[in-house]
Amino acid sequence: MDAFCRLNGLVAPLDRSNVDTDAIIPKQFLKSINRTGFGPNLFDEWRYLDHGELDMDCSKRPLNADFVLNQPRYQGAEILLTRDNFGCGSSREHAPWALFDYGFRAVVAPSFAEIFANNCCKNSILPVVLPAETVAGLFDEVEATPGYRLIVDLEKQQVITPSGEAFEFAVDPFRKECLLKGLDDISLTLQHVEAIKGFEAKKKGDEPWLFG
Amino acid sequence: MSAKTLYDKLWDSHVVRCDDDGTCLLYIDRQLVHEVTSPQAFAGLRLAGRKPWRPDANLAVPDHNVPTTDRSEGISDPLSRLQVETLDANCADFGIEEFAMNDIRQGIVHIIGPEQGVTLPGMTIVCGDSHTSTHGALGSLAFGIGTSEVEHVLATQCLIQKKAKNMLVSVDGQVGPGITAKDIMLAIIGKIGTAGGTGYVIEFGGDAISALSMEGRMSVCNMSIEAGARAGMVAVDEKTIAYVKGRPYAPKGADWDQAEACWKSLQSDPGAVYDEVVHLDAASIRPQVTWGTSPEMVTSVDGCVPDPVNEPDPVKREGMQAALTYMGLSANTPITEIYPDTIFLGSCTNARIEDLRAAAEILKGHKIAANIKRALVVPGSGLVKQQAETEGLDKIFLQAGFEWREPGCSMCLGMNDDRLAPQERCASTSNRNFEGRQGQGGRTHLVSPAMAAAAAIVGHFVDVRTLEV
Numbered sequence: 001m002d003a004f005c006r007l008n009g010l011v012a013p014l015d016r017s018n019v020d021t022d023a024i025i026p027k028q029f030l031k032s033i034n035r036t037g038f039g040p041n042l043f044d045e046w047r048y049l050d051h052g053e054l055d056m057d058c059s060k061r062p063l064n065a066d067f068v069l070n071q072p073r074y075q076g077a078e079i080l081l082t083r084d085n086f087g088c089g090s091s092r093e094h095a096p097w098a099l100f101d102y103g104f105r106a107v108v109a110p111s112f113a114e115i116f117a118n119n120c121c122k123n124s125i126l127p128v129v130l131p132a133e134t135v136a137g138l139f140d141e142v143e144a145t146p147g148y149r150l151i152v153d154l155e156k157q158q159v160i161t162p163s164g165e166a167f168e169f170a171v172d173p174f175r176k177e178c179l180l181k182g183l184d185d186i187s188l189t190l191q192h193v194e195a196i197k198g199f200e201a202k203k204k205g206d207e208p209w210l211f212g
Numbered sequence: 213m214s215a216k217t218l219y220d221k222l223w224d225s226h227v228v229r230c231d232d233d234g235t236c237l238l239y240i241d242r243q244l245v246h247e248v249t250s251p252q253a254f255a256g257l258r259l260a261g262r263k264p265w266r267p268d269a270n271l272a273v274p275d276h277n278v279p280t281t282d283r284s285e286g287i288s289d290p291l292s293r294l295q296v297e298t299l300d301a302n303c304a305d306f307g308i309e310e311f312a313m314n315d316i317r318q319g320i321v322h323i324i325g326p327e328q329g330v331t332l333p334g335m336t337i338v339c340g341d342s343h344t345s346t347h348g349a350l351g352s353l354a355f356g357i358g359t360s361e362v363e364h365v366l367a368t369q370c371l372i373q374k375k376a377k378n379m380l381v382s383v384d385g386q387v388g389p390g391i392t393a394k395d396i397m398l399a400i401i402g403k404i405g406t407a408g409g410t411g412y413v414i415e416f417g418g419d420a421i422s423a424l425s426m427e428g429r430m431s432v433c434n435m436s437i438e439a440g441a442r443a444g445m446v447a448v449d450e451k452t453i454a455y456v457k458g459r460p461y462a463p464k465g466a467d468w469d470q471a472e473a474c475w476k477s478l479q480s481d482p483g484a485v486y487d488e489v490v491h492l493d494a495a496s497i498r499p500q501v502t503w504g505t506s507p508e509m510v511t512s513v514d515g516c517v518p519d520p521v522n523e524p525d526p527v528k529r530e531g532m533q534a535a536l537t538y539m540g541l542s543a544n545t546p547i548t549e550i551y552p553d554t555i556f557l558g559s560c561t562n563a564r565i566e567d568l569r570a571a572a573e574i575l576k577g578h579k580i581a582a583n584i585k586r587a588l589v590v591p592g593s594g595l596v597k598q599q600a601e602t603e604g605l606d607k608i609f610l611q612a613g614f615e616w617r618e619p620g621c622s623m624c625l626g627m628n629d630d631r632l633a634p635q636e637r638c639a640s641t642s643n644r645n646f647e648g649r650q651g652q653g654g655r656t657h658l659v660s661p662a663m664a665a666a667a668a669i670v671g672h673f674v675d676v677r678t679l680e681v
Contacts, residue, residue, distance in 0.1 A: 084527070085407040092248075186368060190367070207471070
């Protein structure tokens, strides 16, 4: 996967809590057998006024002008600012695929659903957890400042505002390493083939019913 | 040795290796595969020139996309058909067993696992589906994963994981007559919230959980993800052992004796310490109905739609207001004055034989109310359907005005043709009431099978316990 180091990106605010993965990418788009091409259907039911299907040309569909990502000032956003429990519900990895394909590289929220956050890290998207009051302050700043950008520095584990204020965030050391270097999990695990085989051999002796 | 929780035991017995920071390789005993979240994983294997580590550890079934009407002509939607055919081809190429669409054993992945004895106590079980937690009812560690991890398990038989925290949800005492596993779980979610379990594995305990049938425990564990938990589980007891014994893929002979002895230790030790303990008084739980667009937006059938003005938190208040607008409901409306258009009886939460029996018992000798436009029963598997037909339940449903369908996920998420129209209101036995979940603009109220059946007859939500049947 692509490495994630330091991002200086335009921020788009999605002021809702409990945004579920059904909303991020509705079910009809899950019929695709590919990993790419989900960007035009990100938040499909909020973003367009008609009903979308997988094979439609989205450039001709009527847009919901009220939806935040359709506002001119947020075009090209790379950082999504949102509220609690973002990404809850279905485990569909199509959700981070859609966010990435659209152009998002980081999501900032007070909390994330676990499977979603894990899926993001496998797809070069950084889920950044900041305290709810910090996020609330950022919402105010984004609203008040057209072109508002944030720097997300994974190495330093900081979100830096245009005025230079820095907010520290926690990140799992293993995930950080993988994101910084763009490491592939399967290759990492396959470095331990002998350990897996040894574990499996013992298990086969102890619990033979689990095999074949 | 210090006292361990059930989760501690399951975790410890599957750790292959661990780094100092707690990042572990966890061995996976069983992976269940379905057509929606696996094509890209198989494609990834192919791209890297890898093969499945242990093809026999996987079982595949198409469930999300399959039609629930006549299947003799195959799948008419070309996209759905391609996805199911892709699963068939991948299973054939990689030597993975599949219950294909027209196999009598086909059904919802989380129904067929326990039904076949493919998922067993003590196992680690994963699937590219968040409701994998269902299998925790057997005393296993079962959780949903994304497609990258599906590929990872195929390639390595392991997952990279950090241990979650332990939570005990103890449902103390006994529920009253007519209160089901679904009501218990919705009440739990109402209490701890949809993010209440984030970072935890939940063990469900207490007398009310012990008293549940295995199928009831599955309904509870199924919705662990709706409480945000990584997994949900119930300790092994005599019911667990009796449930598993004799199932097609369960161990036999000497293997059975050895397995049974091993499984009997799958309880939390006395004095085991949990990071969080939540108690619910079982006797206080009443039939539950969701009113909003998140499973935590739930109340008792004798309650009212809450008024957002009483919510002090502004973010929550706006969320409630948005939910009421989406649901087409006014604050303070009694739940019993909500009229569904549609009844959906199905899903991995509530499409097992006991669920169908519970609904049929209410429906027997009745017809659906005039305002109910359609009512579907979608059995969880071909074998559940067959069993129901043997018991004559299909006739009760048909006489009541229900449609009797083929097994699959169906209207729980509407990837096939079974979906709600905009503003169509549904009493549903499924697990998610998110915006658009059952169809764009559709309005979902989550209830138990008995409550769905009662609403079907009366035409509005009603306390099933007060119904004269």
